[in-house]
Amino acid sequence: MKIVLSETLSYCFGVRKTLDLTERLLAENPERTYYMLGEIVHNELVIEALKSKGLKVVQTLDDVPSGGIVILQSHGSSQRRYRDLRERGLEYVDATCPMVRIIHERIREIEAGGCTPVVIGQVGHEEVQGIVGQVRRALVVRTPEEVTPELFEGIRRAGVVVQSTFVEDDARRVLERIRELVPEVVFQDTICQPTKARQREVELHTRAVDCVIVIGSRRSANTLHLFHIAQKNNPCTHLVDSAESVDGIDVPPDATVFVASGASTPEDLIFEVVRRLETRARDREERPEDGREPRKDRA
Numbered sequence: 568m569k570i571v572l573s574e575t576l577s578y579c580f581g582v583r584k585t586l587d588l589t590e591r592l593l594a595e596n597p598e599r600t601y602y603m604l605g606e607i608v609h610n611e612l613v614i615e616a617l618k619s620k621g622l623k624v625v626q627t628l629d630d631v632p633s634g635g636i637v638i639l640q641s642h643g644s645s646q647r648r649y650r651d652l653r654e655r656g657l658e659y660v661d662a663t664c665p666m667v668r669i670i671h672e673r674i675r676e677i678e679a680g681g682c683t684p685v686v687i688g689q690v691g692h693e694e695v696q697g698i699v700g701q702v703r704r705a706l707v708v709r710t711p712e713e714v715t716p717e718l719f720e721g722i723r724r725a726g727v728v729v730q731s732t733f734v735e736d737d738a739r740r741v742l743e744r745i746r747e748l749v750p751e752v753v754f755q756d757t758i759c760q761p762t763k764a765r766q767r768e769v770e771l772h773t774r775a776v777d778c779v780i781v782i783g784s785r786r787s788a789n790t791l792h793l794f795h796i797a798q799k800n801n802p803c804t805h806l807v808d809s810a811e812s813v814d815g816i817d818v819p820p821d822a823t824v825f826v827a828s829g830a831s832t833p834e835d836l837i838f839e840v841v842r843r844l845e846t847r848a849r850d851r852e853e854r855p856e857d858g859r860e861p862r863k864d865r866a
């Protein structure tokens with residue numbers, strides 16, 4: 568088996584920065600308790616490791632006692648969350664990714680400039696909630712079909728930003744539809760560079776290989792986007808979130824396999840998956856299931 572690794576594997580710099588910061592704070596201040604709203608990455612092993620070092624994962628600020636320090640994650644927070652933190656007198660450390668901060672600035676500028684703010688993204692996603700929460704009101708659309716005359720009725724000027732992990736082609740299609748309905752549209756391409764690099768690599772390499780393995784969680788938006796891009800190009804595409812899940816995949820021992828990962832997939836998991844793929848290929852070469860002679864004997 569030939570395994571071709573994507574050049575953009577494992578954490579993007581935003582997730583890496585948040586993880587490093589969290590680990591440093593936990594190590595340097597053992598007398599303090601740090602709280603994170605939701606999961607820092609969509610991976611149980613990483614979460615468990617941080618919990619074992621003292622991190623508390625909570626779902627709302629109501630669960631943070633006075634004296635606790637809140638770590639705001641890379642995907643960003645609404646203005647309301649910052650207000651809530653101040654009103655409750657809670658200390659916080661802001662680990663918002665610089666690329667997400669740019670989106671926040673852009674959407675505030677759009678509103679200040681008198682345009683209707685529009686976000687191309689997934690309704691309800693934490694990053695999108697944080698973006699929408701920068702302004703009084705914003706429209707969120709994910710597909711061209713969602714861009715209806717009713718929704719955009721009366722809008723003459725719109726300013727459009729995009730969720731950082733959105734698929735470029737999909738965003739372009741949604742934008743074209745908005746342009747059909749709104750006379751003046753200002754577009755800010757806010758898909759982040761790490762996302763574009765991953766998506767372009769997957770687009771480039773997945774047609775010419777026998778199989779594609781995308782490693783990451785099904786709850787991770789950017790992982791799912793990579794999976795769908797690869798699946799469009801190559802029907803033999805699999806999404807795996809553990810080394811064991813490789814066992815259910817039928818990859819011929821002589822196949823060329825392209826391996827990609829989401830931006831929140833730990834390096835250890837990627838190596839485990841690759842090792843498992845290689846071990847299975849070796850086993851199948853030595854003990855073919857179809858009754859053929861083992862490859863080394865045939866040579």
Ligand code: SF4
Pocket residue numbers: 579580581582641642664665666667731732759760761762789830
């Ligand atoms: S995916 Fe992009 S915006 Fe999101 S944390 Fe990573 S670098 Fe930042």
